[in-house]
Amino acid sequence: MTAKKINMKDFLINxxxxxxLILLAIFTAIKQPxxxxxxxxxxxxxxxxxxxxxxxxxxxxxxxxxTDLSAGRIVGLSxxxxxxLLQKPGYSGKFFxxxxxxxxxxxxxxxxxxxxxxxxxxxINGLVISYLKxxxxxxxxxxxxxVYGACLVYTNATPIGGYRPAYTVVAKGRLFxxxxxxxxxxxxxxxxxxxxxxxxxxxxxxxAIGGNEQAAEVSGVNTNKTKIIIYVTAAVLYALGGFLVGAxxxxxxxxxxxxxxxxxxxxxxxxxxxxxxGIGKVSGVLIGVLVFEILKTCLQYLGVDTxxxxxxxxxxIVVAIALDIRKYIAKK
Amino acid sequence: MxxxxxxxxxxxxxxxxxxxxLDKINLKVRPGTxxxxxxxxxxxxxxxxxxxxxxxxxxEGDVFIDGNKVDIANPDDALNKGLAMVHQELQPVxxxxxxxxxxxxxxxLIKFGPLKIVDHKVMNAEAEKxxxxxxxxxxxxxKLGTLSIGQMQSVEIAKAVSQNAKIVILDxxxxxxxxxxxxxxxxxxxxxxxRGVSMIYIxxxxxxxxxxxxxxxxxxxxxxxxxxxVKDITDENIVKQMVGRELGNVYPPKDDYRTDxxxxxxxxxxxxxxxSFQDCSFxxxxxxxxxxxxxxxxxxxxxxxxxxxMRNIVSGEIEILGKRVNIKHPQDAIYNSVGMITEDRRGNGxxxxxxxxxxxxxxxxxxxxxxMVINSKKVDEVVKDSISRLSIKTPSDKTQIQSLSGGNQQxxxxxxxxxxxxxxLIMDEPTRGIDVGAxxxxxxIMVDLVKQGKSIIMISSEMPELIGMSNRIIVMCSGRxxxxxxxxxxxxxxxxxxxxxxxxxxxIGESSKQEVKS
Numbered sequence: 001m002t003a004k005k006i007n008m009k010d011f012l013i014n015x016x017x018x019x020x021l022i023l024l025a026i027f028t029a030i031k032q033p034x035x036x037x038x039x040x041x042x043x044x045x046x047x048x049x050x051x052x053x054x055x056x057x058x059x060x061x062x063x064x065x066x067t068d069l070s071a072g073r074i075v076g077l078s079x080x081x082x083x084x085l086l087q088k089p090g091y092s093g094k095f096f097x098x099x100x101x102x103x104x105x106x107x108x109x110x111x112x113x114x115x116x117x118x119x120x121x122x123x124i125n126g127l128v129i130s131y132l133k134x135x136x137x138x139x140x141x142x143x144x145x146x147v148y149g150a151c152l153v154y155t156n157a158t159p160i161g162g163y164r165p166a167y168t169v170v171a172k173g174r175l176f177x178x179x180x181x182x183x184x185x186x187x188x189x190x191x192x193x194x195x196x197x198x199x200x201x202x203x204x205x206x207x208a209i210g211g212n213e214q215a216a217e218v219s220g221v222n223t224n225k226t227k228i229i230i231y232v233t234a235a236v237l238y239a240l241g242g243f244l245v246g247a248x249x250x251x252x253x254x255x256x257x258x259x260x261x262x263x264x265x266x267x268x269x270x271x272x273x274x275x276x277x278g279i280g281k282v283s284g285v286l287i288g289v290l291v292f293e294i295l296k297t298c299l300q301y302l303g304v305d306t307x308x309x310x311x312x313x314x315x316x317i318v319v320a321i322a323l324d325i326r327k328y329i330a331k332k
Numbered sequence: 333m334x335x336x337x338x339x340x341x342x343x344x345x346x347x348x349x350x351x352x353x354l355d356k357i358n359l360k361v362r363p364g365t366x367x368x369x370x371x372x373x374x375x376x377x378x379x380x381x382x383x384x385x386x387x388x389x390x391x392e393g394d395v396f397i398d399g400n401k402v403d404i405a406n407p408d409d410a411l412n413k414g415l416a417m418v419h420q421e422l423q424p425v426x427x428x429x430x431x432x433x434x435x436x437x438x439x440x441l442i443k444f445g446p447l448k449i450v451d452h453k454v455m456n457a458e459a460e461k462x463x464x465x466x467x468x469x470x471x472x473x474x475k476l477g478t479l480s481i482g483q484m485q486s487v488e489i490a491k492a493v494s495q496n497a498k499i500v501i502l503d504x505x506x507x508x509x510x511x512x513x514x515x516x517x518x519x520x521x522x523x524x525x526x527r528g529v530s531m532i533y534i535x536x537x538x539x540x541x542x543x544x545x546x547x548x549x550x551x552x553x554x555x556x557x558x559x560x561x562v563k564d565i566t567d568e569n570i571v572k573q574m575v576g577r578e579l580g581n582v583y584p585p586k587d588d589y590r591t592d593x594x595x596x597x598x599x600x601x602x603x604x605x606x607x608s609f610q611d612c613s614f615x616x617x618x619x620x621x622x623x624x625x626x627x628x629x630x631x632x633x634x635x636x637x638x639x640x641x642m643r644n645i646v647s648g649e650i651e652i653l654g655k656r657v658n659i660k661h662p663q664d665a666i667y668n669s670v671g672m673i674t675e676d677r678r679g680n681g682x683x684x685x686x687x688x689x690x691x692x693x694x695x696x697x698x699x700x701x702x703x704m705v706i707n708s709k710k711v712d713e714v715v716k717d718s719i720s721r722l723s724i725k726t727p728s729d730k731t732q733i734q735s736l737s738g739g740n741q742q743x744x745x746x747x748x749x750x751x752x753x754x755x756x757l758i759m760d761e762p763t764r765g766i767d768v769g770a771x772x773x774x775x776x777i778m779v780d781l782v783k784q785g786k787s788i789i790m791i792s793s794e795m796p797e798l799i800g801m802s803n804r805i806i807v808m809c810s811g812r813x814x815x816x817x818x819x820x821x822x823x824x825x826x827x828x829x830x831x832x833x834x835x836x837x838x839x840i841g842e843s844s845k846q847e848v849k850s
Contacts, residue, residue, distance in 0.1 A: 200704050201697040208694050211683030218642065218680045219695035219748065220666040278685040 017270055017320045021291045021298075028298040035301045042180075044293055046171075049186035050241045050248065052289045055264040055271075056193045057237030059285050060230040062268050063210045065277035066129060066136030068231065070143035071238050071264060074121055075257030077151045078114040078242025082167070083160035083252040085110045091162030095155075104166050115239040121147055122235020126228030144261075151254050161251035171248035182244060189237065194282040202229060210277030266313075267292045270320040292316075336399060338363040338530040339384075339499050344393030346376075346383055353379045357393070357556045359549050361499065364528045366521060368541045368562065371551035372574055372739075372767030377534050380551070381501050385417050386410045397498070408437070416497035418488045418505055426477030431459035433476045434491040462494040463487070465520075486513060489520060500524065501532045504765070506540060511627065518544055536767070538567050550574055575769050582768075583800035584775050586819075589619035589782045590803055594654070596670070596756050596787065601638060601648030609635040609811040612648070616756060616789060619782045623802030624791040626831045631811040632791045633675055636758045640672040641665045652756070666695060671754035673745055675761045675791070677738070681745050684734035688726055689715045691733045691744050696751040718747035722777065739770025746777060757781065760791045775801060795824045810834040 012019065029036040054071060061068040084095040086107065102109075121143060128139040173181050197203040205226045208216040217223050238257075246252045271288025273280030295316055299309045339361040346354040354376045361367040369377050383390040386404040395402050397413060404410050410417075424433050432439075432455070440454040459472035468486045476484060485505060492500050502521075506514045521531060521544055533545055541548065541562060548565065550557040550573045557573050596616040603609045609631040616622050624632045637643045639650060641659040650657055657668045665672070674680050683691050692715045693700075700710045715729050722743045726736060733741055742762065749757055759778070763771045778788055778801065792798045798805055799822045807815040807830035815830030 199706055199708070201701050201706060202704075204690060204694065204697055204706070207686060207690065208683055211686045212680065214680035215683055216694070218640075218662050218672065218674055220661075220663040221694065222661070222663055274685075276685075278683065 014323075016323050017316065018287065018291060021294055024298050025294055028301050032301045035298070040297070040301075044290075044297055046180060046182055046248070047297075048286075048289050048293045049180075049182040050244045051260070051264065051267070051293065052186050052286055053189050053237050053244070054241040054260060055267045055285045055289050056189060056282065057234035057241070058261065058264045059193075059268050059273050059280055059282070060197075060206060061136060061140075061234055062265065062273050062275065063206055063277060063280045064227060064230060065210050065213070066227070066230075067140060067265065068125065068234055069137065069140040069261050070121065070125060070147055071140075071234070071261035072257040072259055073144050073147040073151065073261075074118050074235055074238040075242035075245065075260055076252070076254060077121075077147050077154075078118050078239040079246035079252040079256045080151055080155050080160060080254065081114050081117060082110050082243045082246045083163065084155065085113065086164050086167040087160070088162045088164050093158075093162065095158070095160060107164075107166050107170065110167075111240070111243050114243050115236050118235045118239035118242075119232050122232040122238075123228065125235065126231035129231065130224035130227040148254070155254055157254055159251060159253040163247070163250055168247050168250055171244055182248065185240075185244065189240070190282055190286060197282060202226060206230060207278055210279070212278075263292060264289075266317040266320070269317070269324055272324065274324065275321065336363070337361060337396070338398060339532075340394075340396040340399075341380070341384060342394050342396070344380065344383060344395075345391050346379060346388060347391055353554050354383070354390070355555045357551065357554075358559070359532075360559065361530045361532060362547065363530055364525050365546040366525060366531045366533050366544050368545035368548040369532055369534045369551070370536075370541070370548060370570065370574055371557075372769060375551040375574070375767070376554040377551060378503060379554075381417065381503060381532065381534070384410070385415060385501065411438075411495060411497075414496075414498035415501070416492035416495045416499070417501040417503065418485070418492050419503055424476050424484055424488070427475060429456075429473050430463070430470055430476050430479070430487055431456045431472035434459045434462065434472075434487065434494060458494070459490075462490045465490065465493060468516075486516070489517065493520065493524065497529065499530045499532065501534075503534045504536070505533075506535065506537065514540075536765075538570065541570075542567075571768060574767075582772065582796075584772070584779045586800075587779075587783075588803060589785075591618045591785075593618040595652065596639075596789075597651040597654075598639060599649040599651070601635065601650070602646050603631070603634060603638060603811070604644045604646050607811065608643075609638070609808070612808075612811075612813050614806055614813065614816075616787050618755075618785055618787055620803050621778060621782055621788045621790060621801055623798045623805040624789060624808065625793075625795070625798050625805050625827045626808040628793065629810075630808040630831065632808050633760055634811075635808070636672065636760055636789065636791060637674075639665070640670060640758060642672075666752060666754070669753075669755040670758065671695075671749035671752055671756070672758040673742075673749060673760060673762055675764065677741060677745065677765075682733050682741055685732060687730045688719070688724070688733050688736070688744055689729040692718055692729075692747045692751060695748055699752070714751050715747075718750060722747055722750075723773065737767075737770075739766040739773075742766055742774065743770070746774065750777075750781075754786070756787050756789065758789045758791075761793065762790060763792075763794070763797065795827060798822075798827065799824070807831050 034040060054075060058068050058071050085099070087094050089101045125140055125143050128134045129136050171182050175181060175184060197206070205216065205221045208219065208221055209223050209226060213223060242257060245256065267288035268280065268285055269275060269288065270291050271284030271286065273284060295313065296309065299312055304312065337360045339359070341357065341359040344354055344357045345352070357376070357380055359369070359380070371377050379388065382388045384395065384404065386406040386409050395404060402413055404413060425436065435455050440451040440458065441448045442451045456472045463470055463472065468483070468490060470479070470483070476487065479487065489505065505517060524531065535541060545562050547559060548562050548570065549559040550570065552574060594615050595618050599613050601609065601612045612635050626632050634643060638645050639659070641661045641664050650659060652668050652670070659665045659668065662672070683694070689711070693711045697706055697711070700707045718724070719726065719729060724740050724743045724747065726740065733744055736744070763774055766774070778790070781788060790801060799819070803819050805817050805819070805822050805827060806813055807827055809831050814833040817826055
């Protein structure tokens with residue numbers, strides 16, 4: 001009897017947020033039956049896909065006790081870059097009016113350009129954090145401003161639209177007319193990241209650095225190299241995320257991706273990536289992103305005022321982290 | 333009428349999820365005595381003290397102070413009831429001053445109505461007085477972080493003394509002190525005793541117990557074994573009660589497995605810090621256990637960490653198997669077949685939140701990796717093999733290493749290096765804080781290694797261990813190699829003579845300022 005009670009309590013501490021969210025979702029579905037509709041669930045899934053990719057990127061930083069506050073701005077930069085290079089040939093407000101009409105392969109080239117540019121910013125993040133020993137919080141905070149500034153300079157703060165169908169189809173198209181590409185891309189990224197985290201020395205080193213950086217160093221782990229790879233990988237994933245978000249929304253501006261890093265960090269934490277480092281699973285990241293997205297959608301469906309939605313999201317983040325810490329503090 | 337005890341703990345039990353850490357423990361401390369608490373690591377001594385001090389809540393049992401039943405809710409409460417504790421793992425705030433550390437949580441205050449201000453003048457003066465009381469002449473305004481670990485310990489003791497405690501708990505207080513500091517500590521302990529203070533003294537060192545303790549209580553595996561007056565029990569009996577069996581030899585049979593082949597040659601190695609190691613040269617032969625003796629602060633650890641690539645050198649050469657090598661990072665050392673078990677197990681040894689498997693395999697993954705993918709099956713084999721070979725006591729290889737006892741953690745770290753199969757293994761205080769049984773097992777592993785043609789460098793501050801295990805002993809003092817003795821000629825006196833060749837006291841203040849490689 002008592003044992004059962006304790007297990008129940010442990011279960012609630014470990015999964016409290018998720019339980020509450022499921023209850024909230026059921027409640028919402030009862031009050032607003034359209035919440036449970038296939039269209040809405042599909043919508044949630046499509047929103048989750050790019051956010052999951054971004055959260056995967058940030059999870060590596062968090063596991064090594066770092067963070068990446070430049071994530072959202074890099075997402076925005078990537079979306080803007082892709083947007084300016086992939087406008088319709090006949091569109092009146094073209095950013096590069098003289099850009100010739102390349103073939104369909106141009107979409108892939110642009111994706112590579114986005115990844116390449118963002119990877120440079122990620123590399124700088126990594127170098128600053130590893131070699132200059134600047135705390136990740138500060139280093140990436142600086143990078144957040146730098147990237148935003150770069151994006152402003154590049155776009156002149158003009159909104160970008162009129163995308164080629166070949167670009168928007170990346171987000172809107174479906175395999176065999178059923179499975180959205182977006183979904184498949186996110187799935188592929190998730191599998192790759194899972195593999196890297198669990199089956200490669202790089203992944204093991206990452207957890208080791210998060211667990212005890214000095215011990216990792218003594219064990220012969222090249223901590224600098226590992227961290228640089230983590231921040232570059234993260235930037236690459238933000239670039240991909242931004243590319244997809246741009247395609248999905250069919251337009252972009254410098255404000256795209258603003259604050260997404262915080263959402264991604266929150267999602268990771270809800271999914272059990274410990275802010276104390278060394279702990280975190282890709283499946284957890286997915287759950288975290290799902291929970292966060294469902295929360296937002298529920299609040300919308302329940303007709304909660306947008307302003308209050310922020311308050312609710314904030315509370316969820318704090319409660320999630322408070323519960324997360326409960327798991328690790330020594331039981332007295 | 334029964335004797336009045338200063339402190340009585342009766343029938344104390346404490347369980348953690350899955351483990352019964354304490355099972356009906358009794359501890360009765362007479363006024364004005366030193367009561368030794370002994371037991372192997374993992375016997376529950378620290379847990380018992382944490383229960384007493386209110387850090388853990390006990391499940392069962394009663395505590396009496398001067399015959400009155402007390403209920404200690406938290407450390408603050410314990411302090412108010414006249415208990416003070418010098419922790420095994422110091423918990424100082426290095427960036428703040430010595431005085432602030434001593435008065436943390438009980439700052440002398442000046443009150444302006446509702447406003448309270450810390451009275452720095454009184455605090456510094458008081459701190460200075462108490463430091464003098466324990467013969468430590470530090471500036472109380474100096475940052476605590478500028479002191480050596482031994483000196484910080486003295487500050488901790490001064491702090492306990494300053495609290496006017498009736499009962500002081502000393503958890504392995506001498507593990508990082510120099511002989512001089514130990515002497516000073518014992519003077520303080522005797523002084524406190526004469527003032528009627530009772531002390532609970534946790535230590536593994538038999539000689540100290542004989543020297544300082546009046547009574548002894550022995551624990552084993554979380555159970556109460558018994559209490560004796562120290563004069564009524566022999567060393568052999570103490571060990572027997574602790575391990576619950578007769579211990580044969582403390583050291584495995586000593587054979588000489590040395591060959592003529594020079595594995596490692598260190599030539600005129602100089603630290604980038606003037607006051608660290610300078611002009612150190614030595615050779616290590618295949619199959620040799622080379623001991624490094626000296627006092628705390630002799631820079632032995634620093635020298636070894638430099639050989640392993642953790643610290644920078646300005647000049648000097650390292651040759652491995654006759655080939656000059658350039659080691660700038662532990663990774664380079666590992667490539668050159670050198671391994672190192674560091675002194676600070678918690679600080680740079682274990683990955684607390686990771687599993688035993690991950691802790692074991694971390695430095696050898698590259699050996700089991702093909703085109704960037706780890707061969708998990710192979711790693712699994714290696715891990716399982718080391719767990720059984722080193723008889724690491726754990727429920728599973730997925731268990732977090734932080735839940736193991738110190739001895740088992742150390743064995744996991746040894747397993748980590750064995751998996752790498754290095755020719756040269758540097759072991760810095762390999763048996764510090766480890767119980768007698770596990771110590772012998774580690775010694776046995778060392779002998780097995782040299783038998784297989786590996787070589788070991790062992791830093792040890794335990795003189796008997798140094799003499800008992802080494803084929804040859806090099807002694808350092810103030811960053812220099814001051815002597816070398818073959819095992820047959822090694823005596824404690826001889827080693828001590830080399831270890832104190834330079835007047836180390838001149839350097840104590842300065843050596844503490846040394847920075848680690850950043």
